[in-house]
Amino acid sequence: MSGWMAAASSSWVAVDPSSHFSLHNLPYGIFSTAANPTPRPGVAIGDNVLDLSAVAQAGLFSGPVLSSSSQCFQQPTLNSFMSLGRPAWLEARHTVQRLLLHLPVGYHGRASSVVVSGTDVRRPWGQVQQAAGQAPAFLPSSQLDFELEMGCFIGTGNELGSAIPAAQAAHHIFGWVLANDWSARDIQRWEYVPLGPFNSKNFGTSISPWVVTPQALEPFARPAPPQHDPAPLPYLQQPQRSNYDVALEVAVQPAGGCAGETVVARSNLRTLYWTMPQMIAHHTAGGCNLRPGDMLATGTLSCEGPLGAGCLLEATWNGSRPVELSDGSKRTYLEDGDTVVMRGCCQGDGYRVGFGECRGTVLPARPL
Amino acid sequence: MSGWMAAASSSWVAVDPSSHFSLHNLPYGIFSTAANPTPRPGVAIGDNVLDLSAVAQAGLFSGPVLSSSSQCFQQPTLNSFMSLGRPAWLEARHTVQRLLLHLPVGYHGRASSVVVSGTDVRRPWGQVQQAAGQAPAFLPSSQLDFELEMGCFIGTGNELGSAIPAAQAAHHIFGWVLANDWSARDIQRWEYVPLGPFNSKNFGTSISPWVVTPQALEPFARPAPPQHDPAPLPYLQQPQRSNYDVALEVAVQPAGGCAGETVVARSNLRTLYWTMPQMIAHHTAGGCNLRPGDMLATGTLSCEGPLGAGCLLEATWNGSRPVELSDGSKRTYLEDGDTVVMRGCCQGDGYRVGFGECRGTVLPARPL
Ligand SMILES: [Ca+2]
Ligand SMILES: [Ca+2]
Ligand SMILES: [Mg+2]
Ligand SMILES: [Mg+2]
Ligand code: NI
Numbered sequence: 001m002s003g004w005m006a007a008a009s010s011s012w013v014a015v016d017p018s019s020h021f022s023l024h025n026l027p028y029g030i031f032s033t034a035a036n037p038t039p040r041p042g043v044a045i046g047d048n049v050l051d052l053s054a055v056a057q058a059g060l061f062s063g064p065v066l067s068s069s070s071q072c073f074q075q076p077t078l079n080s081f082m083s084l085g086r087p088a089w090l091e092a093r094h095t096v097q098r099l100l101l102h103l104p105v106g107y108h109g110r111a112s113s114v115v116v117s118g119t120d121v122r123r124p125w126g127q128v129q130q131a132a133g134q135a136p137a138f139l140p141s142s143q144l145d146f147e148l149e150m151g152c153f154i155g156t157g158n159e160l161g162s163a164i165p166a167a168q169a170a171h172h173i174f175g176w177v178l179a180n181d182w183s184a185r186d187i188q189r190w191e192y193v194p195l196g197p198f199n200s201k202n203f204g205t206s207i208s209p210w211v212v213t214p215q216a217l218e219p220f221a222r223p224a225p226p227q228h229d230p231a232p233l234p235y236l237q238q239p240q241r242s243n244y245d246v247a248l249e250v251a252v253q254p255a256g257g258c259a260g261e262t263v264v265a266r267s268n269l270r271t272l273y274w275t276m277p278q279m280i281a282h283h284t285a286g287g288c289n290l291r292p293g294d295m296l297a298t299g300t301l302s303c304e305g306p307l308g309a310g311c312l313l314e315a316t317w318n319g320s321r322p323v324e325l326s327d328g329s330k331r332t333y334l335e336d337g338d339t340v341v342m343r344g345c346c347q348g349d350g351y352r353v354g355f356g357e358c359r360g361t362v363l364p365a366r367p368l
Numbered sequence: 369m370s371g372w373m374a375a376a377s378s379s380w381v382a383v384d385p386s387s388h389f390s391l392h393n394l395p396y397g398i399f400s401t402a403a404n405p406t407p408r409p410g411v412a413i414g415d416n417v418l419d420l421s422a423v424a425q426a427g428l429f430s431g432p433v434l435s436s437s438s439q440c441f442q443q444p445t446l447n448s449f450m451s452l453g454r455p456a457w458l459e460a461r462h463t464v465q466r467l468l469l470h471l472p473v474g475y476h477g478r479a480s481s482v483v484v485s486g487t488d489v490r491r492p493w494g495q496v497q498q499a500a501g502q503a504p505a506f507l508p509s510s511q512l513d514f515e516l517e518m519g520c521f522i523g524t525g526n527e528l529g530s531a532i533p534a535a536q537a538a539h540h541i542f543g544w545v546l547a548n549d550w551s552a553r554d555i556q557r558w559e560y561v562p563l564g565p566f567n568s569k570n571f572g573t574s575i576s577p578w579v580v581t582p583q584a585l586e587p588f589a590r591p592a593p594p595q596h597d598p599a600p601l602p603y604l605q606q607p608q609r610s611n612y613d614v615a616l617e618v619a620v621q622p623a624g625g626c627a628g629e630t631v632v633a634r635s636n637l638r639t640l641y642w643t644m645p646q647m648i649a650h651h652t653a654g655g656c657n658l659r660p661g662d663m664l665a666t667g668t669l670s671c672e673g674p675l676g677a678g679c680l681l682e683a684t685w686n687g688s689r690p691v692e693l694s695d696g697s698k699r700t701y702l703e704d705g706d707t708v709v710m711r712g713c714c715q716g717d718g719y720r721v722g723f724g725e726c727r728g729t730v731l732p733a734r735p736l
């Protein structure tokens with residue numbers, strides 16, 4: 001599951017409260033997978049394993065000890081890593097924590113390609129590497145994925161050079177939508193170091209058509225996942241952190257119309273580790289100004305449970321365990337003609353506050 | 369200076385040979401005057417500005433496109449004019465030339481934080497790691513840097529799902545500016561994996577005020593650096609790749625005014641490896657749409673030579689070899705009060721086509 005490295009970058013990994021392997025634990029072990037049977041070091045987090053050999057290969061161990069010694073993670077035992085001593089052990093823990101926890105990791109997307117529910121989305125072309133060590137080729141993505149997210153529209157912004165404190169940030173939120181951050185995993189894998197996603201994300205983002213206000217959502221506020229190890233830096237501390245209890249689902253419907261929808265993911269906005277006010281505080285911490293109409297998305301909303309993965313990358317264990325649809329067909333990634341439908345809803349006492357749906361059909365890549 | 373319209377029609381405007389804004393240049397910008405504070409489009413000529421709103425009001429745009437669209441010059445931005453496309457741009461240029469000259473003269477961050485030359489830039493706060501293996505702290509950046517770049521404005525864009533071929537991309541370029549992509553190296557080092565720069569770059573980007581057109585720059589086109597190993601993928605292949613020969617420099621002036629400027633970098637747009645048409649082809653290859661007014665920047669323009677580094681990170685060898693200013697003080701990175709001035713110019717035969725300057729002074733970080 002080297003692919004899980006990418007999932008880790010979403011800065012939130014769902015861990016059941018009863019798990020021994022919480023984010024406070026981070027124990028080391030040796031593991032292998034069907035897709036890659038080479039035994040190698042990893043860190044257990046809930047039911048997942050963070051592949052340290054992949055972290056090393058991506059050059060993410062950048063501290064003074066491990067930057068020149070990260071081959072210790074390309075070994076079938078932990079001995080080599082153990083022998084490096086405490087500075088290396090602390091460095092490795094901090095790197096893993098940083099990947100998972102220290103800062104909300106974000107990137108700037110393109111506003112031009114945000115489209116409303118019902119708009120078809122064309123499969124993108126891009127540079128992909130077909131086999132390790134090979135030169136890239138320019139091809140239609142063969143690993144087109146959805147990402148179950150929610151988007152938040154900024155109402156009132158801030159002046160350039162000022163910042164929005166985490167405690168005040170909620171007042172700047174005009175409202176919320178469902179968001180599908182379509183992602184081309186093969187393009188992403190090739191391009192994302194060191195400047196982040198570009199062509200793998202910029203070809204389209206779908207949102208639901210109605211902006212639901214905080215006033216409507218307030219009755220559904222619930223405490224956010226706790227944060228104390230590490231404690232957030234002061235600028236990220238928000239009193240009474242909460243998220244809305246929005247039940248979310250993703251369904252896929254193949255082309256043709258005979259087959260019905262199959263729900264492939266169920267999650268909830270409650271699982272968000274960095275709340276939107278914290279993300280706004282982070283975005284503006286350096287003085288960057290937000291403006292009315294700017295949209296911030298949550299990142300993939302995954303949670304525990306058999307359908308808890310918010311994207312196919314995670315649901316199919318990096319393409320190694322296909323998902324089955326109701327017509328018997330299987331998916332590792334999306335096929336042309338597939339329609340992805342996201343829905344989200346808060347259940348009140350005899351009423352609902354919901355988002356309608358966010359729907360998009362995959363069109364074939366344009367001819368070259 | 370709307371009154372200057374009359375002077376312009378006298379068909380002769382004196383322009384100093386050293387001026388960046390010769391009659392061969394004719395760059396577009398937004399200006400206002402004490403007498404008429406409404407921001408509106410103009411063309412810089414020497415020390416003067418030709419008021420395009422007045423030219424339009426006088427009915428002087430009489431070509432097939434602009435005769436019915438000249439309200440685009442009664443706007444506070446150039447976007448409306450940009451969106452009309454190349455026939456309109458050429459018509460405008462010809463109209464201005466005709467007004468001025470009876471002789472034949474040949475001739476892709478956050479948009480919210482792009483500021484015009486002369487705007488102060490506040491040192492950003494952000495997460496930095498003070499020593500390897502340590503937890504991060506939230507502090508003002510102590511490694512604030514400039515990046516010498518040029519920015520390119522998209523005039524006409526493309527439809528979402530389509531792409532702009534490299535061979536046609538030049539026709540989508542409305543014009544060029546100098547750009548300082550201010551960067552906080554300590555924030556960047558901590559945050560950039562795996563989603564790329566965020567707070568380290570989004571606090572500000574300065575640009576020069578006048579958009580210089582391809583028509584003015586064409587005489588300075590020179591072959592671009594060769595690309596054959598590896599050969600670009602077909603979608604990046606552009607016949608007759610060229611860049612403009614724009615001599616660039618960066619000067620730093622400390623606070624106080626006693627000390628003069630010290631030139632700390634000299635480079636040239638010619639060194640650009642991926643030409644802007646290639647970058648446009650890449651940006652749109654996956655179907656992402658560009659829109660009128662979008663700006664793409666080149667990335668740091670470094671070249672060979674003792675002053676060839678286009679940013680302090682490179683010039684000081686990552687902070688290990690300070691640069692000396694004319695007042696004897698030293699810089700690894702920028703200090704509060706430092707003014708960074710970028711200039712760029714093409715030298716013609718007895719005339720210049722230049723960009724004026726892109727200037728910004730570093731303000732101290734805001735109090736916490
Ligand atoms: Ca997207
Ligand atoms: Ca910048
Ligand atoms: Mg995403
Ligand atoms: Mg840059
Ligand atoms: Ni961008």
